Amino acid sequence: MLNQLIQLEVKNLTTCFRTVKGDVTAVDDVSFSLKKGETLCIVGESGCGKSVSALSIMGLLSPSGYVKSGSAIFQDNNLLSMSSNQLEKLRGNRISMIFQDPGSSLNPVMRIGDQVAEIFQIHLNMSKKESLEKAFEMLKQVEIPDPESRMLAYPHELSGGMAQRIMIAIALACHPDILIADEPTTALDVTIQSQILNLMTQMQSKTETAIILITHDLGVVAEMADNVLVMYCGQVVEYGDVKTVFSTPIHPYTKALMKSIPIIGKKTRRLDAIPGRVPSLDMLPIGCRFEKRCSEKNNHIELECQNKIPPIFDINQAHGSRCWLEKGSE
Amino acid sequence: MTAYIIKRLFISIPVLFGILLVTFVLARLIPGDPCKAILGEKATVEVCEKFKIRFGLDKPIHTQFMLYSKRVVVGDFGNSIRFSRPVSQILVERFPVTIELALGGLVVAIIVGVFLGIISALRHNSPIDVGTMVLANIGISMPVFWLGLMLAYLFGLLLKDTIFWLPPSGRLTAGLSSIPFFEVWGWEVVKGTTNSKVLEFFANHYIFNALITGNWEIFKDSIRHMILPVIALSTIPMAIIARITRSSLLEVLGRDYIRTARAKGVRNKNVVSKHALRNAMLPVVTILGLQMGGLLSGAVLTETVFGLAGVGRMLVEAIYARDYPIIQAFTVMVAVAYMLINLIVDISYGFLDPRVRLE
C-alpha cells in the first residue's frame, strides 16, 4: 500500500515559545510527509521556523518551547506524544539529526573515537572494545584521512569539514530510517560543502535513509532535493517536487526567491531583492504574512489577503501553495 | 602534556623567589627591636649586641637574605627567638592542625557545594534552586569567626546535655592523647633528625594517625573536635562553589554538544553525568586554588575561635612578639603550600581540558 512508503507524516504541527512578552508561535500548522529514501528540503530564511519544526519532531526543544498541537506519525507512533524514554530509544537509532556548527556540536573533552563509539554502546549494546572497532569502521566510511590517529583526537583538533563528517558518521551509524540535517553546510567553506553533500548522498544510498535537509541555500536544494517545502514566517507556503517548484513556482514568495538568485554570466544592474522585512513573530498580521511584500496581489484579492490567512491549496498532485490567488484552482 | 607540566613548574621558580624575598623584607620591616620585644625593655646594649650576633642580625642585609634563602631551601628555619626551639620543630607540631582544618574544609566545601550546585541547576527556578541560592548568598556574607562562635555557643552550650553536643575547642578531649603511629608500630626513631621530623609531621595529623593505627577512640574524638571548625571554615567556599557549579552547569546544558548528545539518544541522566558535568566542572576547578587561599586565611580566624594550635594563630602571636624566624618560616610555608596547591590545580586542569594542554 502507498502508506508503507511513508516514513514520517507530520500534520498540523504548531510549536510555541514562552517569552517575557507572552507566548510566541514559531511554527504554525506545518504539514508534510516524507517517503522512504526520499530527500526533502525545507527552505526558508533564518527564523522561519524550519529548525524549530525539526527540533519539535525530535523532542529537542529548549525548555521554553512546547508543541501546542499536531502530530508526527513515525511507524504508527506519534512522536509528539511519546515519553522521553521512548524518544531516547529512537534518537540516533531510527531518527538522527545533525546540526549547523559541527565544531561546537562535539563534546570538547571527549575523544572522537569515544563519541562515535558511544552510539553503538547505547543502541546496539556493544562492549567498549567492539564499539571502538565499529567506530573506526565508520570513520573510514566517511572518508576521514588517517583514521587511527583521528580516533584519539579531540574535536578542537579537527577542521569544520572533518567534524561534520564525524557528525554524519555518528548520525548514520545505526542506519536510521530518517536523517534530519539542519543547515549542515552553512558553516563550512564552499568547497567543503559539496564534499559533505556528496558524502550524504553516498551514505544515503548505502543505508536507504530518508533525509530532511534544512537549508536557506537554494543551490543546495537544487542539488539534493527530491521534494521541497518552502517556509515563511512559521508557515508552509509552498511544497512540491523540486523540478516543478523550481521551474514553475506558484507562491509569490517562492517566485521572488527564484528571481533573486544571481545567475553567473548574466548581466544585471542590481539584484532582485524582496522589498520589506519579515514580520516579527510577536507582531504577526491577521491575514497573509507575506501580503505586505507581495507583488502579485490585485485589487480583488487584497482585502482577503489582509484579513484571512490563506489555507494551502493543492494545485495538482503534490504541488501546493498557501495563497489566495490559488483559490479555485484545486 | 609533559611540556605543559614542565612549563608550569618553570613558572613557579620566580614565584618561589618572590615569596622568599617578600617574606624576608616584610619580616625585617616590622618596627621594633626583637631583642627588646623578647628580652624586655630592660635589656642592656651589651645583651642586645650578643643577641644580634647570635641571631645573625648584625650582618649586612643582602648577606642575611642569602643565608636565609640557602637555609630555607634546606629546610633549616633557625630557632624561634621566643621559644628557643627550632622553628622547623614548631612547624612540624603546628602545620598538621592547619592542614587538617583546611583540607577538611576543602573536602566538605567541594562535596556539599558541588552537590547543591548540581541540584540547583537541574531544578532550575524551582523552590529548591531559589532556596539554595538564597542560602548561598547568605553563606558568602557570613564572617567566619562569627559563625564559629555561634556554632560553638549552639553546640557547646545550648545543646550541652544532648547527643548533639560538640566540643567547642581544642583538638582532643582533655586526658586523651594521640600516640604517633611509629611508636605504636615500634619503629626506632632518633629524635631531632630530619627523618623523625617527617614522621612526626605525619603523625601529628591526628585523624590520619588514628586511622592507620586503628585507634577508634582517638579517631572519633578528633573528628568530633574538627566538626565545628570545619563547618565554620567551609561555609564561604561551599557557597561560592555551589554558585559557580550551578551557573556553569546551566551554561553547559545550553551548549550545542549537549543537544547532540540528546540527539544521539543518550539517556537524560547520562547526558548530565557523562557529557555535561565534566565540562561544567572546569570553571570550578579553576577557582579551587583561590578557594584554598581563602581557606588558609580563614584558618587563622578559625584557629583563634576554636583554640586550635595551628600555623595561623602562631603567626599572629609571632607578629606581636617580633619573632622573625617564625614569621618568616610560617609565611614562607603557607605561601609555598598555596603555590603548590595552585600548581596542582593548574596541572589537574590540564588533565581535564584537552584544549589547554596542547597549547
Add this chain to the structure above:
Amino acid sequence: MSKLGRVSETLSDNFDEDLLLQEPISVWRRTFKRLLSRRSGKIGLFLIGFIFLIAFTAPIIAPYDPNEVLIGKEIVKLKKREGPCIHMLGCDSAKPQHIMGIDGNYRDQFSRIIYGSRISLSIGFSTVSFAVTGGVLLGALAAFFGGWIDNIIMRVMDVILGFPSLLLAIAIVAVLGPGIRNALLAIAIVTLPAYARLTRASVLTVKELDFVKASIALGASPTRLLLFRILPNSLTPIVVLATLGIATAILDAAGLSFLGLGAQPPTPEWGTMLGSERNQVFSAPHLVFFPGIAIMITVLAFNLFGDGLRDALDPRLND
C-alpha cells in the same frame, strides 16, 4: 552613531563591543532599569539604602552615645554584659531599655552597632576607591605601554596574588602597625591586583579592535577615544567587581579587627566589638551575635546588589 558591524573576534568574555558603540549615559540608564527589575538587585539596593539611612541618622536614632560608659549614671544597678532588655517584649519597665544589651565596658551595644555602620561603610568605600584607582591606573599603564613596564607591573601583581589575601593583609598590618587606617591600606593593596588585571585585559582587547584602529587612521585622537568611549564602557565589569569588593573589604576589615589588628577599641567597629567579647560568648552571646548579624546584613546587601548589577550589565541578556 551608526553601527559598524561585527568587529574583531578576540574579545574577552567581559566585553561587548556593541556596548562600546553606544552613548555611555544611555547604557547606564538602561542598566538601572534592568537592575531594578530583578529580585537580587532590588533587595540589595533596598538594604544598602537602609544601612545608609541608619548611618546618616545615627545621632538621632541611637539612644546613647556609643562611647558613653553608663556605670554610676543609672537608677537601677547595671550588670556587666547584661543581656538585652526590651520593654515591649516584657522586660521590667523599671530597668533601662537596652535593645541589644550592655557590653563589657557598660556601654549600650545598640548605639554602638548603629554607629558601627558608619565605620563599616566608610571602610568599604575607601578601601575599594583606593584599590580601584590604583588598580585601574596600573592596569591601564601596563596595557598601554607594554614592554618592560607591563612586565614589572604584572609581576608585582602576581607576587601579591601569590599569597592568601588575608594572610598578606595581616603581614602588611604587622609591618605598619595595628590600626584602622593601616588595615584599610593593607586590604586595598591585597585587592588591587584584580582591578589591575581586569583593566589591562580590557584595554588590551580594545586596543586591537578594528574600529579603534580605523578611527585612529581617520584622525581621531586616541586619548579622546580612550577617555570618552573606551574607558567608560569598559568600566562595567570593574563596577561589578568594585561593588562585590566593598562586601569583601568590610568582611576582611572585620576579620582584621577581630584579631586586634584593625580598628582598635573603643572604636565601635563591629569586628572589634566581636573580637573583644569572644571569650565571653558562652555567658554573653548577645555581644557576639548582634555585631556579627550587622556585618552579615551589610555584606549581604552589597553582595546582592553586586549580583544584580552583574546580571543587569550582562551583554548576553540584551533585549
